[in-house]
Amino acid sequence: MKPAVMVAIIVVVTVVLVAVGTIWPTQSALASAGVGPRTLSLRTASTPQDAVDILLRQIGARDWRQAYASLANRNEFTETEFIRDLTGSYGSLRTYASLEGFDIKPQHATDNDADVRADLRWSTIVGIFRESRQLKVVKEDNRWHVAWPVVKEAKVPPQVIPVNYLRWDVVYRGPEDDWGAQDVEAPHVRIVAMHPVDRAGNVVLLGELLNEDVVPAFVTVKATLLAKDGSAIATEGSFDKIVHTLLPKQVTPFRIDFRGVHLSDIDSVRMEPSSTLVAASADPVIGIESQKMSPAPHPSLTGQLVNQSGQVANVSHVLGTFYDSSGQIVWVSDEYPDRALLPGTPVAFSIPIPNDLAGKVNNFRVVTSTYSSSRFQ
Secondary structure: OOHHHHHHHHHHHHHHHHHHHHHOOOHHHHHHOOOOHHHHHOOOOOOHHHHHHHHHHHHHOOOHHHHHHOOOOHHHOOHHHHHHHHHOOOOOHHHHOEEEEEEEEEEEEOOOEEEEEEEEEEEEOOEEEEEEEEEEEEEEOOEEEEEOOOOOOOOOOOOOOOOOOOEEOOOOOOOOOOOOOOOOOOOOEEEEEEEEEEEOOEEEEEEEEEEOOOOOEEEEEEEEEEOOOOOEEEEEEOOOOEOOEEOOOOEEEEEEEEOOOOHHHOOEEEEEEEEEEOOEEOOOOEEEEEEEEEOOOOOEEEEEEEEOOOOOEOEEEEEEEEEOOOOOEEEEEEEOOOOOEOEOOOEEEEEEOOHHHHOOOOEEEEEEEEEOHHHHO
């Protein structure tokens, strides 16, 4: 089986399994989390915090009917719109997320209304994403009810979007082809930068990889830390802190984390980039706009992704490479926006930067990759 086909199958199967576990969570898991239907139905919202807690536990249990019925402002939107606000649409990262936990922070209260901030933690196949909701809680008939702030997704109008993009197809050697062992050669890739840093007792390798060929490549990077006697201390590979599919002449950052290893113990690093020829296209084209550095106390690089094609990008991955005044890489960080990229509809992103490194950043570069389910249909 060809590598590109294997990659596609792995991605599709993983997404399906995650979706099954998310949409139909086991009753034992819900019970252990204290969010069983019977537990929630017996509770009453005697305080604003109780109302928010019950609602979020119903959302965690995906009990949409009870959650929607308890809202103070349900006349402002339908149950379908409420569900779509929480689970997203078009097979986005939010669609396959489950509510792992939340924190409730009261802000202001009177006898009849209150303001509460809810910090939600959603679990996905690529890690945790967080969001905050400012909630209004009102008292009706001696019970408290939450007014939920629905974020309605923009609707894309019917239109024709002309596309003109590059595409590479691969023809492999067939079983009856008399070519001997000959096949299409793997693309030539090269590490153009590598910088090890010590971060809180962990070693982090920061670098960049170039596809210097004229064909697309599926790339990975493996690194082995070597001690002074030449023995291997640890071996790790780049997983999600990299753009795996590179078009010709494209550069991707990479970051490899080694837990519990000290930089002083390392004599040298053996780097092993690898590449596989894959079919690829330059569509969808994703524009990166309004990039801006936000200062402390929560330094980050913010901006917007704009899908300039007519194809929906279900999941997007944004990576930022940060450089000091001498051009050396000081950090590589990333984010997965939780909403799908619809044609012409901006989606915000925010890439975090460690507080102690923010002052060293003089320049940055942002790249993005996308997953579209239509490619595998």
